[in-house]
Amino acid sequence: MAKQLIKNDQLIDDNWQVIALADEATLEDAAALPIPAGPAIIPALVWLAQRDALRSRADAGDIAVSLAPTFRVEDIAQDVQRFAMIAVEFPKFIDGRGYSTARLLRERYAYRGELRAVGNIGRDQLFYLKRVGFDAFLIPPGQDAAAALQSLNDFPEVYQGAVDQPLPLFRRRTA
């Protein structure tokens, strides 16, 4: 299978298994969800429900959480340093909430681990995604991930300060 995961500007294999929860799941459902062994991406709600049980696995680097667009990142703020990876979901690429989530994770909660954009994203979003702090992008199957990689260089310069370049252009312009 073609490699669809871009990380640190390279195509690599993806070793994480994704554990899903139904959209309307309650905290009880989340508490009851079995988590198989090995590296697993679990919904943030499941983390909140099974925090104590999963803590040692998280510390061993086996737990990543995924954040749905409606999930408030504030609710896992004190735990972010425990995760080997955080995946931010984009069920539809026109739903831009995940961009703010990413900035908050990087800028406010000082999260330094892998920040992965997953879902309905592609080469036309990558440049912005990278700017707000994503360093990994799971390109949906069927899309040319190698071509998508090129788009990270679409623009030679940027105006505003964000995660990849905290200084706005006006602090860097040479007269």
Place this chain on the structure above:
Amino acid sequence: MYHYDATDKAIVQARVRQFRGQTERFLAGQLSEDDFRPLRLQNGLYIQRHAPMLRMAIPYGLLSSTQLRTLADITGRYDRGTGHFTTRQNLQLNWIELSKVPDILEQLASVEMHAIQTSGNCIRNITTDQFAGIAEDEIADPRPWAEVLRQWSTFHPEFAYLPRKFKVAISGSLDDRAAIRVHDLGLQLVKNDAGEIGFTVYAGGGLGRTPLIGQKMIDFLPWQHLLTYSEALVRVYNRYGRRDNPYKARIKILVKAIGSEEFARQVEEEWLHIKDGPNTLTAEEVARVANQFASPAYAAYPASTSTLASIATQHNDKAFSRWLERNVHAHKMPGYAAVTLSLKTPGAAPGDATVAQMEAAAALADEFSFGELRVTHEQNLVLVDVPHKDLHAVWQRAKASGLASANIGLLADMIVCPGGDFCSLANAKSLPIAAAIHERFADMDYLFDIGDLELNISGCMNSCGHHHLGAIGILGVDKHGEEWYQITLGGAQGNAARIGEVIGRSFAAAEIPDVIERMIETYLAQRHADEAFKDTVARLGLPPFREAAYRNNESAGEAAHG
């Protein structure tokens, strides 16, 4: 005006390359219509009734003559010879071929222009007062701030996929000519007691199907914090604005739902985290940008040499005097005036300009106004720096090009959207209504007698023609597949912005001129001396106008429709 440096140029050129690639992928079938739509919208490209429509940005309505000539060239080369200036100070072309758009963008880039974020759910073109920099009532020039905001919002990585569009307007004068209270974010430049510059910030204004007036967020935001505060505000909107229903997705709905105080509190809380961060503006940057808006080299005319009245007397020509009265505006410099070139000449669609008219306007700017023009949100062009001594020559030249209708601010100076003739969202046509009103009120004596009157027309609830803000507003509605028109009264733009009230059931197109005329007769009969139409409406309320509108109106069609 602001000139791009090498970096600004490189960014805009990169955008052209990016969009060329996207268009090629779309045309080759590698990008679906759904995936391409948001990308093309963020480059101003709609698919409309007849053909793709391209909306080109005129940042804060400011144009050089070279830029206007380029727009004229593009209009002639790629369209059918007429461009449409919009209430958001942009230019729309209605007959564009999709495959040509990258070439058009490239041509725009060659004169430091673009179509970036003129549509789509992102931060749009920032609008301001057409008299910025020359108005007598100016507190501070809004243009440098608009340019600073333009750069901040251009390709803002966090805000490209907002719940809905986000429009910003900024006013630097006492009298708000930028309609800031009906924008998602409205900024009023103010000075505090220490003489320092800041902004009174309003948010949550907007028209559309739920028209709302913007609410005050903060009284005095020191200028250093303009970008961080805006970022906090848009972030709260991006995170919590509704996304389930596009009609409820504008920021105004969020502000209304949680209350403006709670919204302001959330913004403040967010802002405290990023306040004083790297995006805090520096005095050097503001000076760098402001320098580019320095006044042109005005000639020193003695303060007392001429007044508009003395010029009128000197020429003793009624048509010229009328033009001076309506189309010529005060200027902060003695011996200078601003001139509005009317795009409301009966027979043409309001806001439309032909290639020849654009070229004529560019030539007038070069000869008489330091090579600069403005686009107004009332859809006209302005030469802002015309010496008094040249006014007569400008008038004659403008007249020869059909740009001198002496109707600015009068009933004929309507704001009108393209409506059903072009727009695929329309419920009804708006251009034929405007034409019928122009025809009915063709008599200049009558128009002058009526005086100041804002009449605005939109072809559907999206309100592109600002009908809610017209002293008279006309809205196209669909009833069982037929085109009908609803009338609102009492709207106002500016500092006292107000949403008009619907007078009652709607009318057929053919009835509109009579209805307007009867309401105007009521006004003429009942007005106090020097009272404008909207003030008479405010004093008397709707009933006498409603009565006039529906008098004689036993229209069979309407009765059947209820």
